[in-house]
Amino acid sequence: MPDPSDYVVVGAGLAGAATAWQLAVRGHQVTLLERDVPAAHDGSSHGSARIFRYAYPDPFYTRAVLESKALWDGLALDAGTELITPFGAVDYGPERDPRRLASVLGGEGIEHQLLSVAEARNLWPQIAFDTEVLWHPGAGVIDAETTVNAMVELAVRNGARVLTGWNVVRVETRGAGYRVHSAAGSTIDAGNIVVSAGGWLPQLLESLPLPAGFLAGLPEFTVRQEQAFHFRYKDTADFPAGAWPTFIHKAAGIQAYGLPGGRDAGFAGQKVAEYNGGPRIPSAAGQTGTVDPANRARMTDYVRRYLPGLDPEPYAETTCLFTNTPTEDFLIDRAGNLTLVSPCSGHGAKFAPLIGQWAADLATGAGTVPDRFRSATSPALTT
Numbered sequence: 001m002p003d004p005s006d007y008v009v010v011g012a013g014l015a016g017a018a019t020a021w022q023l024a025v026r027g028h029q030v031t032l033l034e035r036d037v038p039a040a041h042d043g044s045s046h047g048s049a050r051i052f053r054y055a056y057p058d059p060f061y062t063r064a065v066l067e068s069k070a071l072w073d074g075l076a077l078d079a080g081t082e083l084i085t086p087f088g089a090v091d092y093g094p095e096r097d098p099r100r101l102a103s104v105l106g107g108e109g110i111e112h113q114l115l116s117v118a119e120a121r122n123l124w125p126q127i128a129f130d131t132e133v134l135w136h137p138g139a140g141v142i143d144a145e146t147t148v149n150a151m152v153e154l155a156v157r158n159g160a161r162v163l164t165g166w167n168v169v170r171v172e173t174r175g176a177g178y179r180v181h182s183a184a185g186s187t188i189d190a191g192n193i194v195v196s197a198g199g200w201l202p203q204l205l206e207s208l209p210l211p212a213g214f215l216a217g218l219p220e221f222t223v224r225q226e227q228a229f230h231f232r233y234k235d236t237a238d239f240p241a242g243a244w245p246t247f248i249h250k251a252a253g254i255q256a257y258g259l260p261g262g263r264d265a266g267f268a269g270q271k272v273a274e275y276n277g278g279p280r281i282p283s284a285a286g287q288t289g290t291v292d293p294a295n296r297a298r299m300t301d302y303v304r305r306y307l308p309g310l311d312p313e314p315y316a317e318t319t320c321l322f323t324n325t326p327t328e329d330f331l332i333d334r335a336g337n338l339t340l341v342s343p344c345s346g347h348g349a350k351f352a353p354l355i356g357q358w359a360a361d362l363a364t365g366a367g368t369v370p371d372r373f374r375s376a377t378s379p380a381l382t383t
Contacts, residue, residue, distance in 0.1 A: 001187050002163065005031040007363065008180055008190035010168050012038035013045035014144060015343045016196035017151040018356025019363070023194075024158035026360065031188060032152065032160055033180065035167040035200070039148035042287065044198045044321045048263040049271050050142040050349035051246045053089045054110050055101040055134060060370070062108050064351060071353035079150035082143075087260055088245040089139030090124065095250035098134035105136060112136040126239040126309020130251060139246055141259050142349050151356070163188075168197070170207035171338070178209070178338065194363050196341040199223045199284030199321035214335040217377030219325040221342070225287045226278040226322050227295040229314035230265035231303050239309030244270055249306065256302055265316040272299055272307070275346065276322060284321055291317050322346045332358050332373040339363040 009020045012034035020032040039045045052072075056062045076083045091098055098114060105112040113135045115123070120133035152162060167183040177191040197204050202221045233241035246259040261271035277295050281287055296314065304312040325331065328345035332355065341359045343351060361367030 001189070002031065002161070004177075004189040004191075005029050005161070006190070007031070007192045007194065008033060008178075008188060009194045009196065010180070011035075011196040011198060011200075012148065012152060012162070013043050013196065013198050014148055014349055014352040015341050015355050015359070016194070017148045017155070018352045019194050019196060019341060019359040020160050021151040021155040021158075022356040022360035023363070024155040024160040026364070028364070030155060030160040031190070032155065032162045033166040033168055033188070034162065034164050037164050038152050038162070039145040042284070042289070042321075044323070045144050045148050045349070046320070047145055047318075048143045049259055049261050050144045051089070051139070051257065051259050052084050052142050052350045053139040053246065053248075054105060054108075054136055055089065055091050055139070055248075056104060057097065057100050059104050059107060060372075062104050062110070064354060066108065066110070068351045068354035071357065075147075075150065075154075075353050078154055081146065081150065083147050083150065084140045084142050085262075086137070086140040088135060088137040090120065090127070090245050090247045091134040092120070092129050092131050092247070093249045093251040093254065094131055095252070095254075096248060098132050101134045105134075110136060111138060124243065124245065126234075126244065126307065127247065128306045128308060130306075135245075141246065141262060143262070144349055147352060151352075168204065171195075171209060173209045192337040192339070192363055194339045194341060194359060196359070198342075199287070199323050201283075201323065201340070201342055203283035203285060208338060210335050210338065213377045214375060217375040219327070219329075219331060219375070221344070222324045223281050223283055223286075224276055224278045224322045224324065225281050226273060226276070226320050226346070227291050227299070228271055228273040228318050228320060229296065229299050230261045230269045230271050230316040231307070231310040231312065232269040232315050234309055234311060244309075254302070256299075256306070258307070264318070269315060270307070270310055272303060272310075274299055274302075276324065278319065278322070287319065287321065289319050291319060327372075330355070330373050331375070332362060332369045333375045334362050337363075
């Protein structure tokens with residue numbers, strides 16, 4: 001059995017790595033447990049392409065992005081590498097409501113521009129815009145895998161221990177602390193546990209020593225095996241390959257997003273996906289890694305109709321995990337000395353350093369988190 005730790009963090013994705021890093025730099029004894037390897041391919045934090053953006057209809061999240069960006073800058077400086085590549089972002093479609101987004105960004109002093117359809121098409125002829133367009137140049141693309149590895153390295157540099165191939169199957173109370181059990185029969189003791197298990201969280205919940213009332217107050221988690229497709233840039237005089245921003249497009253029957261695919265597919269094209277378009281699965285353990293032909297057909301048709309600057313046949317494709325809550329808010333809450341962290345609904349990557357800070361504050365008692373991230377029966381909300 002490994003030596004006990006003050007804090008055991010379960011899961012080395014973006015949120016777990018961020019939490020371990022934040023705990024370690026504060027001088028706590030930390031062990032990070034990962035069922036595979038950090039940023040594992042079958043989790044939610046692999047690869048080189050996640051959108052970083054400020055545009056939210058809810059000012060709360062826009063302000064949180066601003067707070068997170070300051071932490072990103074410090075993390076990149078400490079790690080000595082670029083983690084967010086600037087590309088800018090365009091948001092459009094009647095259901096995306098660019099004017100509302102522009103109002104929020106204006107209220108927070110974030111650089112942006114509201115463009116007519118004609119103005120936007122002149123700037124980006126490779127996109128067939130159907131409404132006016134919000135442009136904010138401060139957006140970009142996060143290299144998720146590099147970020148995870150950077151945070152793990154900084155955690156280790158500050159004394160953390162990382163155990164890979166350590167698949168947690170249950171946690172039990174033991175005296176004033178906890179004992180964590182792996183599928184291989186290993187155990188480790190800890191005074192405090194932080195569980196950031198991504199798509200494995202739903203199946204793990206019943207194996208955690210959480211009060212029944214606390215469990216009953218948690219939001220419903222749904223896990224989807226999302227599908228993403230890479231389409232080559234046409235790279236002609238009419239559609240230059242080097243001028244692609246990230247985008248979110250919402251209209252009747254359409255929830256699409258795209259971003260430069262980067263290292264994930266040889267820097268040759270745009271990664272395009274349908275938000276919550278993949279099939280539901282009970283938990284991450286139920287994923288198959290198989291792309292749904294119907295989803296592929298929808299996205300191929302979408303590219304043909306709305307992205308004339310791309311070859312409409314995908315040259316690469318992949319699956320990934322989205323763990324969703326009904327409100328799309330995160331879960332960061334604590335019962336006893338056990339903290340749950342779930343940056344849900346496909347938009348948590350941009351907040352990774354801030355989520356780590358929030359989780360570390362809550363787990364250590366140094367601070368709290370926004371009420372919207374607590375369960376309905378959290379002591380903080382019921383006293």
